[in-house]
Amino acid sequence: MGSKTTDLMSIDFNYIYSYLKKNMSEERYKHSCQVSKVAENIARHYGISTDKAKVLGLIHDCAKDYSIIELRGLIKKYNIKISEIEKNIPGLWHAYVGAELARDIFNIRDQEMLDAIRYHSTASRKIGLLGKIIYISDKIEPDRKTEQLNKVRKLVWQDIDLAMLELLNQGIKSLIYRNLIIHPETLHTRNNIIYEKKESLVNE
Numbered sequence: 584m585g586s587k588t589t590d591l592m593s594i595d596f597n598y599i600y601s602y603l604k605k606n607m608s609e610e611r612y613k614h615s616c617q618v619s620k621v622a623e624n625i626a627r628h629y630g631i632s633t634d635k636a637k638v639l640g641l642i643h644d645c646a647k648d649y650s651i652i653e654l655r656g657l658i659k660k661y662n663i664k665i666s667e668i669e670k671n672i673p674g675l676w677h678a679y680v681g682a683e684l685a686r687d688i689f690n691i692r693d694q695e696m697l698d699a700i701r702y703h704s705t706a707s708r709k710i711g712l713l714g715k716i717i718y719i720s721d722k723i724e725p726d727r728k729t730e731q732l733n734k735v736r737k738l739v740w741q742d743i744d745l746a747m748l749e750l751l752n753q754g755i756k757s758l759i760y761r762n763l764i765i766h767p768e769t770l771h772t773r774n775n776i777i778y779e780k781k782e783s784l785v786n787e
């Protein structure tokens with residue numbers, strides 16, 4: 584078995600920038616650059632690799648501009664297992680396909696990095712600090728204007744799990760109000776944080 588870690592020396596930022604510029608809408612490209620910048624800052628705050636966070640911010644939506652038909656083709660091509668519930672939420676597909684493209688096109692082998700992309704829409708109990716940073720950065724980058732995000736923007740520097748919990752609560756509420764399906768893993772991730780943070784949540 585080979586090493587599972589990605590050699591960041593092998594990541595060519597110039598290639599990533601030019602690939603994304605060519606394959607993304609201008610708006611998506613701007614979003615990706617902003618997520619990258621936010622992720623880099625949060626990673627620095629928590630003392631983990633700023634390069635990994637920067638790359639992931641850039642490429643997390645690398646599959647988002649594909650049509651549903653193209654995504655369906657890529658799901659087949661990469662043999663991605665999609666659950667019954669996921670078949671009914673096409674908005675999630677770009678995250679699963681994005682993780683495969685990250686491996687295929689950008690040569691990323693680090694499982695934690697691939698999972699950060701795969702679960703940036705649903706969240707997951709599997710993601711670690713890096714995945715949480717990408718999940719949060721995606722939602723709080725400066726062009727996201729919703730006022731309730733300001734609470735997350737403060738919390739993220741104090742306690743990343745509480746920032747996740749706040750975002751998950753906001754996201755779940757919004758799905759409920761819009762009569763949309765909630766991915767079970769989103770609920771599991773939320774519940775898990777509550778189990779883990781029980782002590783600090785009691786007095787809130």
Ligand SMILES: [Fe+2]
Pocket residue numbers: 643644647677678703704
């Ligand atoms: Fe996305």
Ligand SMILES: [Fe+2]
Pocket residue numbers: 614618643644721
């Ligand atoms: Fe995004």
